[in-house]
Amino acid sequence: MLAALLVVLGGWAPTIADAASFDSHLLRAPYLTDLVGLHVLVNWATDRSATTGTLQWGPVNGGTCTLANTQAATRTSLTVGSLSEYQWKASLTLPSTGTYCYRPYLAGTDLLATRPAPRFVTQAAPGSTAPFSFGVMGDWGQVDSNGNNPDQANVMSQIAASGVRFMLTTGDNGYPSGSQTNYGDLVQRGADTSAIFGPSFWAVPGSTVPIFPSAGNHGLSGTAHADLTNWPQDVAVASSGGRYQNDVYCCVNGSSSTNYASAWYAFDAGPARIYVLESAWGDTNGGNASPYANDAAAHFAPGTPEYQWLLADLQAHPSGLKFAVSHYPLYSDSKSQPSDTYLQGPANLEGLLTQYGVDMVFNGHAHIYERNVPSGPGAPVTYVTGGGGGTVAPIDQCHSYDAYGIGWSNSKSKGYKCGSAPVPSARSQVFHFLKVTVTGSSVTVTPTDSLGHTFDVQTYSFGSSSQPDRTAPTVPAGLTATPVNGSTVNLGWTASSDAGGVAAYDIRRNGASLATVGGSATSFTDTTAAPSTTYTYAVRARDNAGNASAYSPNVTTTTPGATPPVFSDGFESGSLSAWTSSAGLTVSGALTHTGSFAARATTSNGNTYAKKTLPSTYSDAYSRVFVNLQSTSSQVNLLRHRSGSDASLAYVFVSSAGVLSVRNDVAGVTTASSTIIQPGSGWHSIELHTLVNGTASVIEVWLDGVRVDALSSTSTNLGTGPVGRLQIGEVQSGRTYTVTFDDAAFGTRRIGS
Numbered sequence: 080m081l082a083a084l085l086v087v088l089g090g091w092a093p094t095i096a097d098a099a100s101f102d103s104h105l106l107r108a109p110y111l112t113d114l115v116g117l118h119v120l121v122n123w124a125t126d127r128s129a130t131t132g133t134l135q136w137g138p139v140n141g142g143t144c145t146l147a148n149t150q151a152a153t154r155t156s157l158t159v160g161s162l163s164e165y166q167w168k169a170s171l172t173l174p175s176t177g178t179y180c181y182r183p184y185l186a187g188t189d190l191l192a193t194r195p196a197p198r199f200v201t202q203a204a205p206g207s208t209a210p211f212s213f214g215v216m217g218d219w220g221q222v223d224s225n226g227n228n229p230d231q232a233n234v235m236s237q238i239a240a241s242g243v244r245f246m247l248t249t250g251d252n253g254y255p256s257g258s259q260t261n262y263g264d265l266v267q268r269g270a271d272t273s274a275i276f277g278p279s280f281w282a283v284p285g286s287t288v289p290i291f292p293s294a295g296n297h298g299l300s301g302t303a304h305a306d307l308t309n310w311p312q313d314v315a316v317a318s319s320g321g322r323y324q325n326d327v328y329c330c331v332n333g334s335s336s337t338n339y340a341s342a343w344y345a346f347d348a349g350p351a352r353i354y355v356l357e358s359a360w361g362d363t364n365g366g367n368a369s370p371y372a373n374d375a376a377a378h379f380a381p382g383t384p385e386y387q388w389l390l391a392d393l394q395a396h397p398s399g400l401k402f403a404v405s406h407y408p409l410y411s412d413s414k415s416q417p418s419d420t421y422l423q424g425p426a427n428l429e430g431l432l433t434q435y436g437v438d439m440v441f442n443g444h445a446h447i448y449e450r451n452v453p454s455g456p457g458a459p460v461t462y463v464t465g466g467g468g469g470t471v472a473p474i475d476q477c478h479s480y481d482a483y484g485i486g487w488s489n490s491k492s493k494g495y496k497c498g499s500a501p502v503p504s505a506r507s508q509v510f511h512f513l514k515v516t517v518t519g520s521s522v523t524v525t526p527t528d529s530l531g532h533t534f535d536v537q538t539y540s541f542g543s544s545s546q547p548d549r550t551a552p553t554v555p556a557g558l559t560a561t562p563v564n565g566s567t568v569n570l571g572w573t574a575s576s577d578a579g580g581v582a583a584y585d586i587r588r589n590g591a592s593l594a595t596v597g598g599s600a601t602s603f604t605d606t607t608a609a610p611s612t613t614y615t616y617a618v619r620a621r622d623n624a625g626n627a628s629a630y631s632p633n634v635t636t637t638t639p640g641a642t643p644p645v646f647s648d649g650f651e652s653g654s655l656s657a658w659t660s661s662a663g664l665t666v667s668g669a670l671t672h673t674g675s676f677a678a679r680a681t682t683s684n685g686n687t688y689a690k691k692t693l694p695s696t697y698s699d700a701y702s703r704v705f706v707n708l709q710s711t712s713s714q715v716n717l718l719r720h721r722s723g724s725d726a727s728l729a730y731v732f733v734s735s736a737g738v739l740s741v742r743n744d745v746a747g748v749t750t751a752s753s754t755i756i757q758p759g760s761g762w763h764s765i766e767l768h769t770l771v772n773g774t775a776s777v778i779e780v781w782l783d784g785v786r787v788d789a790l791s792s793t794s795t796n797l798g799t800g801p802v803g804r805l806q807i808g809e810v811q812s813g814r815t816y817t818v819t820f821d822d823a824a825f826g827t828r829r830i831g832s
Contacts, residue, residue: 263275646805650677685810
């Protein structure tokens with residue numbers, strides 16, 4: 080066993096995780112995630128010699144560990160290298176703040192053998208002003224052909240000895256692809272193997288220091304997403320309404336439809352709110368743009384799921400310290416991994432973070448250390464911390480915003496610097512992590528290199544600006560409102576001006592909030608209007624300091640009357656006689672949306688549908704149906720457009736978990752939203768729009784009259800064959816569900832709900 084580290088936590092000294100000192104069944108040393116409030120997850124991995132795992136745990140009082148409690152663990156099957164393993168997870172709800180200890184078991188086997196029980200400290204209580212520290216690192220989990228990385232091992236030892244309460248990462252957790260083999264375990268060794276869970280890496284601090292990693296471009300793609308499995312954040316995600324799952328991304332800036340991890344959430348620590356964001360994209364999936372551009376469009380454009388979630392959470396937490404961590408750097412002096420200009424400025428992510436008072440942002444991607452000055456009044460301080468263990472790189476294009484930066488060229492064995500930094504004399508000085516100490520509104524950032532030397536220590540006092548921006552932007556001028564059809568109104572205005580930049584525009588309809596768009600926008604399309612209705616619109620501007628202008632003068636317009644649908648049926652005939660063909664549906668009055676009858680499908684065999692051959696074919700097609708989902712244990716298809724020859728073009732469905740999704744059958748692409756239709760939640764309006772126009776085709780979906788942006792695309796491929804048939808329900812057999820349909824309609828303009 081290697082020597083114990085010098086710093087002792089509550090009387091227990093963490094040690095290098097020599098695999099021989101554990102029981103032989105243990106394959107990943109225990110480690111902690113999801114330290115939120117009075118909760119933590121304890122994780123470990125074993126062989127598959129038994130199928131029950133437990134955790135003994137309890138408080139530490141007076142230096143004594145009392146394992147008074149037993150918690151059952153759940154398991155996930157993994158293949159790591161050549162081994163079949165179980166990944167275990169035990170969820171602990173702790174009775175009070177303090178220090179706790181634990182021991183994992185496989186059946187009756189103590190997996191720690193003779194090692195002492197690890198100890199950890201609960202999360203800093205929300206609102207507490209007691210000092211605490213957390214760590215930040217990124218771009219780590221890399222080994223040579225023999226499975227070695229002494230610089231990364233040294234960083235891990237420094238983290239274990241630092242006394243930080245928890246760790247954040249800035250992404251790229253495991254090279255080259257973030258696979259389970261790259262993550263590895265205690266026993267397998269070699270090229271690209273066990274670069275994170277090897278004995279001298281995260282096994283060293285992980286048993287006492289919980290971790291919250293952000294996603295990077297390495298490990299983002301695919302469907303398995305080792306990051307999501309290995310670093311569960313159950314309570315953090317659920318309590319903040321975040322997202323932690325595999326999603327299909329299609330088809331930003333002409334990029335290919337592909338599976339990426341979606342990982343964003345927030346949690347509280349003392350007086351701070353911490354945002355773990357996803358800012359990453361596949362390196363080879365550019366389409367007609369760059370990965371930076373695609374990431375910004377997919378994650379941080381207004382209306383995207385991550386942007387809307389972040390905006391709502393920032394608005395819900397208007398005060399207190401705020402930190403954000405993500406991968407792509409807002410500002411970077413690395414030529415190979417430069418600044419992400421798509422995230423900079425008042426109209427983009429930086430503006431949103433500035434507007435809502437985020438104080439500090441930590442990024443990675445560039446394998447350097449860099450501290451940047453704020454880009455403007457109220458803008459956050461930004462750091463690049465990419466020296467966690469990946470191959471360090473030069474810093475080679477100094478800008479005025481870089482106050483202190485260091486890098487290293489391995490090919491030249493030479494150090495580089497920007498700003499006030501000295502030139503590094505060894506690469507060990509560039510491998511590092513940040514220790515961030517929070518004391519009330521004071522924050523001290525202490526970068527620490529792989530040998531334990533500190534450098535560029537900075538202390539900030541937030542929330543005490545002596546000259547805050549109190550000047551609002553000018554009022555937007557020239558507002559116009561032009562109806563396009565009965566459900567769509569186009570708005571336009573002249574941009575406002577503000578010394579610090581316009582961050583956003585708020586749009587009001589009939590005196591109520593309608594939407595918020597970025598500060599660079601001068602137009603908006605209202606797609607939620609109703610036919611033959613008079614609307615009054617106004618718009619105001621907001622700057623980065625949160626100052627809002629007065630609303631513009633009101634503009635009033637009236638939408639035209641609705642275009643009669645080409646086909647509609649509320650099943651009031653008491654039959655399916657209006658449809659061309661059908662199977663499995665029964666018309667009854669047991670449950671209706673309107674009128675006396677509706678069509679119901681109760682089946683364990685699927686194949687319950689009605690099809691209508693339309694009087695013509697339509698390149699621009701709209702349909703709507705009301706659905707009432709009573710139960711489902713499988714996918715249920717709801718509304719579909721078909722060609723005149725009955726070829727499927729696109730359809731809307733809910734998954735077995737109730738996730739609202741859309742399928743483009745021409746392109747072979749499935750897209751899921753974050754919206755869930757719960758069985759028993761009553762009637763919902765589903766609307767589908769398809770514009771068939773080759774590679775410039777359009778798919779739009781509305782739920783209860785609100786456009787589902789995650790399912791809507793204005794640049795997809797539906798081929799060239801127009802819509803000739805409408806279908807409700809499911810032609811697939813072998814599925815189990817109960818769903819009722821009512822008030823179906825098809826037309827050439829939006830029908831509405």
